Structure formats: C-alpha cells, structure tokens
Amino acid sequence: MAWLTLPVDLLSKYLGLFTDVWLTLVFGFLIVPAVFGVPFGIHKYYIKILLSIFEWTTLQMELKAKEKNNQLYKHYTSGIIVKVPDSTLKQEIQDLRCSAGCLSLDPRFELADVFVFCRKALENIIDDDVTKRFSAQKLENWNLLTRSNHNFRYINLQLLALWILGVLIRYGVLLPFRVTVAVTGIFLFVVLSTVVGLIPCTKTYLSDKVHLMGYRLCVRSLTGIVTYHNRENKPKNDGICVANHTTPIDGIVLANDHCYSLVGQLHGGLLGLIQRAMVKSSPHMWFERAEVKDRRLVAKRLRDHVADENKHPVLIFPEGTCVNNTSVMMFRKGSFEIGCTVYPAAIKYDPRFADAFWNSSKFGLMGYLLRMMSSWAIVCSVWYLPPMNRKEGEDAMQFANRVKAAIAAQGGLVDLIWDAGLKRTKVKDTFKEEQQQLYSKILLGDHEYQNHPES
C-alpha cells in the first residue's frame, strides 16, 4: 500500500512545516514581545490601510445608490428625527401661549397646553433617547463586516471580492492567531500567578508584572490598539477608579496600563479558575453570589481595601451593565458613598473597526468574544481624568452625577439621567409625578404653588 502512504507522508511533512512556521510567527512576533512589553509597531499602518479601504467601499456604495437614483440609506447616528434642543416644559408652554402676542406667562390653564405634551409624546414614540443605547451603534461608513451593514446587497463584483477577501483574512488568518495568543496568555497567567502567590517576599512587584503581562497578552489577542491620554492622572492607591461600561473588555483595557483590584461576583468554570488564580497573587475582591446582595458587606470590604495604602485602586463600573458607548447612563451611588477619592476614566471605542458593545440579550460571552476576535481590531481611547472628591454639602447622588458629567464630556458621550437597568425593568412613577408637578406650577404661578397643599 505504498501509494497510500506517500501522500500521507507528504501531507504530514507539509503540515509539520506549516505548524512550525505558524508557531514561530506567533511566538516570535506576538507572544514573546507581549510577554516582555515590547511594542510590535505595525499597528499604525494597519489602521491607515483599513481606513482607506473603508472609504473606498463607502464610495462604491454611494456611487451605486446614485446610479439607482435613490439616497444611500444612512443610519442617523443621532436619531431619526430632528429634535428641538433641550427646553423645559415651562419654556415650551410660554412659547406656545405667547405666540399670540402676550408678554408673560399667566398662571392659568389654557386649552392649547396639550400641544406641548402631544409633541413630546410623539417625539418619544418615534425616537427616544434610551432604548437606542441598548443596541449597537449604527455606522455611517461600511467597514466590510456584514454585521454592521443592514443594507447588505450585491453592489458590484469588486466590493464582493473585497468582502470575501476580508472574511478569509479575518476568520482564516486573524482569528486563529488571536485564539492562540489568548489561550497561551491565559495559561501563562494562571500558572505564573499561582507560582508568584507561593513566593512570600517581593510578592507585589512580581505579581504586578505578571498581571500586566496577562492583560497585555489579552489585549494583543484582540488586536487592541489603545491610546492612553493624560497618564499623569492615573489612579493612585488611595481611591477607586470609575469608568463607563461598554463591554467586559473595558476591564482588560484599563488594567493593561495600571494595576487595579477588581470587584465582582465569583463565577464557575474557566472564568472562576482565572479569578481564583488572580486572587492568589493580588488582593481582588470576589464575592459569592449570596454576599453580593448584602450591600453593607460589599461597602465595608471596599472601605477596608481603600484604606490600605499598599493595595491597588479598585476598578468599578457604576452603570452596572453594558451600554452601547454613545452615552453614559445613571451611576449607582453605592461606590460614591465610601468617601474616598474618585479617579474617573472615560473609554471610547472607535466603531469603525469593531462593534465593542456586548449586547447580553443577543449573544453570550463566548459568542461575543468570537465576534471580537473576528473583527478588524479594537481601537479605543482612554482618558484619565483628574481626581475628584465629594464636596461639602454634596450627597452621594450629586457627586455621582458630577463624575458622570465629567466622563461624558471627555469621551464625547451623551450624559443621560436614565438608569441602565431600564434595559430590563420599568421606570418608576416618580418621573411622571415630576412632570405633573412642573405643569401644576405653571398653572398656579410659582408663588401660589408654595401655598397650596397637596390634595
């Protein structure tokens, strides 16, 4: 059966060669530099090439649309209606009533007042500010990923060929590389972290190095290109770091640059294994499921941790859940009640290269990671903001809102009052009661309102 073994021989020889080449490339160019923190260097060119390709593809699509004489359906990233800039209820009613020529706002009821409520309701029915934060942001240019183009149709042969090439590169070349790096990284990290945990002295120094290495490998495995701004404001050991939350990768992106102590629930499986390995060399705070409900316990542990100068700053995401990186939603006040210095950080992902938002109702964690690893790159910017402390007479909620506003302003995100938990629950009646109160004030005139008790 010699003729059978010959092709098998050849196959195994070439396969062996292939694997050798592969391993050399991966270790030589990706893993070893990442372990020692040496930058790879071609990222800038990679990004530039991709951007020029994306511009070309969008141009093609526009040309095609023009041929067919219709407008290219551009997703309006800010909403499908033109909205009146923020005006209060009082202003709007005044505008309406005074359009007939009166000068001031008389405290009485007018039949026309309903117009204002109607318009607001219609605006919200057609396009509200909240629900669109819970689905992926829409792009203006196409980046060769069908997942971001809902209009995908056959345009021309070149575009199709380019897209196929893109798919091949992403799934055939990039994805395997990235998975290899990620697996190696996690393995190394777990082993080294446990080993370092066993060494009694120089524990902090070594564990810092091991942690940073682990995160660096993770970031490389996603082709993460992170730009850190204002590094002089990096968090110090006496406080907590807060940031807006878009994806589980947020933690990795931040921890790539500085060592933090993480807070969270202890999971099972692979994630739990990693968590347990981490805690052997550095004091992270993992809570059992039952403990999470006990807010005082959590607060106490946080307070104790922050008070200890030798421990790293705690990393917290006060929104509580992932939002799609176009806005910052309400911060939970729990972490702001501790009374320590807060170091805010703003994270903004560039949507042209990957959609970083984790829509947990759509995909699980594994599916999400797969999507991330088969995108072009994760490009993001991190801004460290100057530390903030609670002011005299400010309560935790006001402090939280102040921090939130600063983060939103820096990252170019919309600052919303709404709770990100609205992804799953309903709004409380207090909001409606607020509107009713506002309108009542208009009817009575502000002065009179104070004298009228509630019925």
Added chain:
Amino acid sequence: EGDEMETPSLEEGGEIRRLGKRFRKLDLDGSGSLRVDDFMSLPELQQNPLVRRIIDIFDTDGNGEIDFIEFIRGVSQFSVRGNQQQKLNFAFRVYDVDKDGFISNGELFQVLKAMVGSNLQDAALQQAVDKTILGADRDGDGRISFHEFCTIVGELDFTKKMVVDV
C-alpha cells in the same frame, strides 16, 4: 364634524421605512400591533401624563391595539406637511374622551387631572374647567365643539409645536 379621518399627507419612502423599523422595534412580542405595554417600555414616554390619551387617539378602530396603519396615520398628523386642521383635530381629540365630537365638563376635568396629578385640589381644578368652558362656549350648550375649540386655539402658532420631522 371634526370626526372624519383626514387622509395622511404623502410621505417619502424613506420616512415610511424608518417608521416601519421603529414600529418593529417597539413591537416587543412581534404581534404586528402595539399595545399599551409596548409604548410603556419607553422610559421617556412613561413620564408623559397624557400618554394614554394619545395612544387612544391613535387607536381609531378602538380595539385597544395600534396596528401599523394606525401608527403611520397617527404619526403623519405631526408631519411637516400636515395641515392645521389635522393638528387641531388631534389636540381636540385629546380632550374628547368619548369621541362624540364635544368636550364636556367631565372630560375636560379628567384630562386636566391627568396633567396635574395630585398637586391641585379637585375644587381648584373644577374652577379652572368651569372658567375655560365659560370662555369658550359660544352656543351655550355647556360643552366645547370643535368649531369653538378652533376659535380659541386657532390664533396661536401651534404648527411649530405640533411638528415632528422624521
């Protein structure tokens, strides 16, 4: 009088497409029509005291649900291209709860109460209602017809207020 459905102003294909997407997004259970719950899933809408009146106006066949045609018709009344009559009609129907073509004392009270909640005593509210009807009622029948409504409200420049540009 004032009850007939005006045909909606023609909308460009793009507008209908966008509204169609929006409708599908609001239709949480995919049933093809929107119920009160689907609207109430919008936090900003929940804070509007008149939201149930508006949904009721959209629901022209009175089956408690808004199908796509009713949705488009309702939204088109706020279109830039809509006419004054349509917009006045919409506002009138906010008050005319039983859809009989007249705003009665009780109906006006009901709507005003929704707008102020528990912040005003009923007696004060009733005063405001009586005063308004007195001022608007020309033919002395104790209620406000569409014509009387237009006379009162028509002077104001509400077209800007009643426009949503899709």
